[in-house]
Amino acid sequence: xxxxxxxxxxxxxxxxxxxxxxxxxxxxxxxxxxxxxxxxxxxxxxxxxxxxxxxxxxxxxxxxxxxxxxxxxxxxxxxxxxxxxxxxxxxxxxxxxxxxxxxxxxxxxxxxxxxxxxxxxxxxxxxxxxxxxxxxxxxxxxxxxxxxxxxxxxxxxxxxxxxxxxxxxxxxxxxxxxxxx
Amino acid sequence: xxxxxxxxxxxxxxxxxxxxxxxxxxxxxxxxxxxxxxxxxxxxxxxxxxxxxxxxxxxxxxxxxxxxxxxxxxxxxxxxxxxxxxxxxxxxxxxxxxxxxxxxxxxxxxxxxxxxxxxxxxxx
Numbered sequence: 001x002x003x004x005x006x007x008x009x010x011x012x013x014x015x016x017x018x019x020x021x022x023x024x025x026x027x028x029x030x031x032x033x034x035x036x037x038x039x040x041x042x043x044x045x046x047x048x049x050x051x052x053x054x055x056x057x058x059x060x061x062x063x064x065x066x067x068x069x070x071x072x073x074x075x076x077x078x079x080x081x082x083x084x085x086x087x088x089x090x091x092x093x094x095x096x097x098x099x100x101x102x103x104x105x106x107x108x109x110x111x112x113x114x115x116x117x118x119x120x121x122x123x124x125x126x127x128x129x130x131x132x133x134x135x136x137x138x139x140x141x142x143x144x145x146x147x148x149x150x151x152x153x154x155x156x157x158x159x160x161x162x163x164x165x166x167x168x169x170x171x172x173x174x175x176x177x178x179x180x181x
Numbered sequence: 182x183x184x185x186x187x188x189x190x191x192x193x194x195x196x197x198x199x200x201x202x203x204x205x206x207x208x209x210x211x212x213x214x215x216x217x218x219x220x221x222x223x224x225x226x227x228x229x230x231x232x233x234x235x236x237x238x239x240x241x242x243x244x245x246x247x248x249x250x251x252x253x254x255x256x257x258x259x260x261x262x263x264x265x266x267x268x269x270x271x272x273x274x275x276x277x278x279x280x281x282x283x284x285x286x287x288x289x290x291x292x293x294x295x296x297x298x299x300x301x302x303x304x305x
Contacts (some may be wrong), residue, residue: 001223001224006228007222009218009223009224009228010220010224013218013223013252014220017252042305067212069219069220069253070220070221074220074224088220094199117229117232118228118229120232120235121218121228121232124235124248125218125231125248125249125250126247143296149188149191152188152191152192152195153191153195153198154195155199156195156198156199159196159237161197161235161238162194162197162239163191163195163198164193164239165194165196165233165239166186166190166191169186169190170186171192173184173185173186175188176183176184176185
């Protein structure tokens with residue numbers, strides 16, 4: 001994986017494979033504390049403790065639990081390389097929360113990459129799942145919620161090509177405004 | 182810095198989009214494009230391939246194409262890969278793609294019905 005937004009796409013695919021109907025992606029960048037936190041919370045079927053122990057082991061998971069695969073170990077590696085860590089909490093029937101931390105100015109921190117493209121990909125492939133994206137940079141923030149988009153769209157589907165084009169521009173321009181000051 | 186888009190602009194998009202058919206509204210007479218979006222696919226560049234396909238569909242105003250995804254199918258070293266399934270025809274699997282190849286597949290295979298044999302992997 002070349003950028004964190006691809007890891008995020010991959011982890012959200014796990015959530016959807018676990019039957020999630022709503023996935024929240026939070027990115028918090030705190031320049032004072034030199035810390036970035038990426039959190040993915042879903043309302044999928046969750047995992048028991050035995051499974052939780054296994055999901056970070058790439059060799060155990062590759063075939064038998066194929067839906068989990070290498071995604072989480074790679075994301076954990078990206079966090080650890082940048083001086084951070086990855087934590088997973090999960091409850092059967094309630095959902096799963098994946099939280100990765102990164103030292104912001106660490107030399108091995110992967111670039112965040114294009115979150116607009118990750119969100120467009122998710123909206124195109126999973127029009128029936130709701131996504132909430134919250135991005136905080138110090139005291140500035142941007143929130144994208146597909147429920148709000150769908151409400152405004154009424155009968156037009158979110159994966160309509162024109163709508164996807166709007167989402168890309170909308171997320172890109174708003175992110176730019178909180179990232180560059 | 183460019184202009185920050187407002188969510189209010191969605192109203193205009195909605196008006197334009199109303200006439201266009203749902204990309205995913207399934208039926209048997211539609212062509213399906215299945216993009217491999219497992220960890221292997223994503224790390225090899227599947228997101229860019231998917232976005233190129235969606236962009237080409239939008240530009241050409243194709244309404245009879247459905248784009249979906251699949252997880253890892255065990256051909257990780259051939260990623261990014263896609264299946265093209267035209268109604269009444271066998272599945273064609275294209276491998277080692279990039280956005281440019283993906284656009285050509287839409288133009289040649291989806292629109293003009295010409296399979297690009299050199300990118301096809303046989304017998305899966």
